[in-house]
Amino acid sequence: MLLAIDCGNTNTVFSIWDGVRFLATWRIATDHKRTADEYFVWLSSLMMLTKVEARVTEAVISSTVPRVVFNLRVLCDRYFQCRPLVVGKPECRLPVPPRVDQGTTVGPDRLVNTVAGFDRHGGDLILVDFGTATTFDVVDTDGAYIGGVIAPGVNLSLEALHTAAAALPHVDVAKPARVIGTNTVACMQSGVYWGYVGLIEGIVREVRRERVHPMKVIATGGLASLFAQGTELFYAIEDDLTMYGLVLINAYNKENSDGR
Numbered sequence: 001m002l003l004a005i006d007c008g009n010t011n012t013v014f015s016i017w018d019g020v021r022f023l024a025t026w027r028i029a030t031d032h033k034r035t036a037d038e039y040f041v042w043l044s045s046l047m048m049l050t051k052v053e054a055r056v057t058e059a060v061i062s063s064t065v066p067r068v069v070f071n072l073r074v075l076c077d078r079y080f081q082c083r084p085l086v087v088g089k090p091e092c093r094l095p096v097p098p099r100v101d102q103g104t105t106v107g108p109d110r111l112v113n114t115v116a117g118f119d120r121h122g123g124d125l126i127l128v129d130f131g132t133a134t135t136f137d138v139v140d141t142d143g144a145y146i147g148g149v150i151a152p153g154v155n156l157s158l159e160a161l162h163t164a165a166a167a168l169p170h171v172d173v174a175k176p177a178r179v180i181g182t183n184t185v186a187c188m189q190s191g192v193y194w195g196y197v198g199l200i201e202g203i204v205r206e207v208r209r210e211r212v213h214p215m216k217v218i219a220t221g222g223l224a225s226l227f228a229q230g231t232e233l234f235y236a237i238e239d240d241l242t243m244y245g246l247v248l249i250n251a252y253n254k255e256n257s258d259g260r
Helices: 036-049 066-080 108-121 154-164 184-210 224-228 241-255
Strands: 002-007 011-017 022-029 058-063 125-130 133-139 145-152 216-221
Touching: 002 066, 002 241, 011 241, 022 036, 036 066, 058 066, 058 108, 058 241, 108 125, 108 133, 108 145, 108 216, 108 241, 125 184, 125 224, 125 241, 133 184, 145 154, 145 184, 154 184, 184 224, 216 224, 216 241
Parallel strands: 002 058, 125 216
Antiparallel strands: 002 011, 011 022, 125 133, 133 145
16 A cells, blocks of 8 residues: 655645555644654554554655655655655656756645646646645646745744734634624734735736636645635635645656666
8 A cells, every 4th residue: 555645844644545545644743853763653553543454565755844754764664665756856757847947946745736636627727735835836738837836824924923913912714704803813814814815816817817728726735625715716625635646646656667
C-alpha cells in the first residue's frame, strides 16, 4: 500500500492509499525537530487505534518545509523498507513540466495540486488553496502549471492583526451574520471573511482577464467550504486534492520508470 505524506508549513498529513481509496488520513503539527522514530510511534499507534491493517510498501512525499524531508525519508526507509518518491526532486517526474521563469522553484504542493486538478477537471483551471498561505495556481489547457498568485493565509492575517494591534483579540475565522459588526470580534470577523472573499474574487477576475479560455475555479484546503458560503465562484471543492495528486504522481513515476 502507498503512504502519501503532505508536509505543509502548519500541518503534515499522512494518508494510506490501498489502490482504490484512502483507508485513513491523519495530521500532525509540522515540526522539523520531530524524529523518524517519533513519526513511527505516532503513526503506528493511530493505525492500531483506528484498526487500519496496512502493509506500507511504497511512499510519496510533498514538503514545503525542506528540513522535514530527511526524517520522513528515514521513516520510510527504516520502518517501511522503501525509498520514498519526493516531489520536486530531479528523480520525480511530472506528467507535464511547469512552464515558469527559468530558475524558478515551484512549491511541490502547487505541482501536486495541478496534477490532481487536471486529472479531475481538465485544463484551464484556477486552483485556490486555503493553507498557511492562500495560493492561486493557474493550470494551462494541457495540464501544465504556468504560474499563480501567493497571498497571506487567512489565519496568518488574523494572527498578524492580533499581534500588531494590542487592543484587538485573537478571533476564529467564521462567516459573520452581518457585514456591519456591532462589537470588536464581529468587526474583525467581517473584515477577514468578506475581505478574503473580495480578494479571491478580485484575483480570479484579473487572472481570467489574462487568459484566452474560460477558467474554472477549484477550491481546496481546510477553509474552502467556509468561504464557498460567501461566493458562487467555485466550480468544485476538493478536500483531498493534494493527497490524490500524490497518488497520481507516484503512479505516473512507476509507469514511466526507466530503472533508475
